[in-house]
Amino acid sequence: AQTVTQSQPEMSVQEAETVTLSCTYDTSESDYYLFWYKQPPSRQMILVIRQEAYKQQNATENRFSVNFQKAAKSFSLKISDSQLGDAAMYFCAYRSRNFGNEKLTFGTGTRLTIIP
Amino acid sequence: EAGVTQFPSHSVIEKGQTVTLRCDPISGHDNLYWYRRVMGKEIKFLLHFVKESKQDESGMPNNRFLAERTGGTYSTLKVQPAELEDSGVYFCASSQRKMNTEAFFGQGTRLTVV
Numbered sequence: 015a016q017t018v019t020q021s022q023p024e025m026s027v028q029e030a031e032t033v034t035l036s037c038t039y040d041t042s043e044s045d046y047y048l049f050w051y052k053q054p055p056s057r058q059m060i061l062v063i064r065q066e067a068y069k070q071q072n073a074t075e076n077r078f079s080v081n082f083q084k085a086a087k088s089f090s091l092k093i094s095d096s097q098l099g100d101a102a103m104y105f106c107a108y109r110s111r112n113f114g115n116e117k118l119t120f121g122t123g124t125r126l127t128i129i130p
Numbered sequence: 131e132a133g134v135t136q137f138p139s140h141s142v143i144e145k146g147q148t149v150t151l152r153c154d155p156i157s158g159h160d161n162l163y164w165y166r167r168v169m170g171k172e173i174k175f176l177l178h179f180v181k182e183s184k185q186d187e188s189g190m191p192n193n194r195f196l197a198e199r200t201g202g203t204y205s206t207l208k209v210q211p212a213e214l215e216d217s218g219v220y221f222c223a224s225s226q227r228k229m230n231t232e233a234f235f236g237q238g239t240r241l242t243v244v
Contacts, residue, residue: 058133058134059238060235114185117175120165120173122170123172123173
């Protein structure tokens with residue numbers, strides 16, 4: 015079974031600064047997807063960024079980028095130029111690439127606070 | 131296009147009562163998932179529907195939980211009788227039935243059993 019670990023229950027960053035959220039995972043599979051989801055207060059969870067394990071290049075979406083280290087089973091999220099709207103719970107998640115096993119396995123989340 | 135909608139947003143019930151949560155997925159999404167987050171812990175998978183069929187129900191905690199998706203559209207998750215440990219936030223997600231597809235989540239239903 016796969017597991018996802020987020021070791022930082024809470025993080026804070028000054029507005030306009032950069033912050034990195036950590037995530038490690040464990041799996042015996044060689045091909046899979048990794049995700050970062052964001053859940054703002056009282057709002058629905060949305061996908062921030064996705065990484066396919068077979069791709070060596072780290073995914074980037076505007077101010078959000080990941081550092082994917084497959085051998086180390088590490089998948090951190092970097093948020094550059096932090097904005098007040100980035101304040102949220104961030105969940106790291108794993109999904110198998112096997113069709114029919116599409117459930118997400120989540121970490122416990124990191125609550126990110128942006129300091130004005 | 132409407133997103134994934136969940137009803138109610140909050141529910142407070144007494145131990146032993148019954149509660150039914152509803153999820154309306156995005157139109158055309160064959161995959162529908164239920165997840166649950168107990169306070170401070172990870173979001174855990176409960177079950178996965180493909181249309182009206184249960185593809186994977188390995189995460190259902192016990193037989194007090196019953197999920198249905200009649201007609202392959204909306205889904206309900208009934209808890210009967212509710213116990214204190216059932217408290218948490220129940221999330222529904224839907225996606226298209228194809229590889230490399232994104233799951234869209236609802237806002238969740240916060241269930242409190244007292």
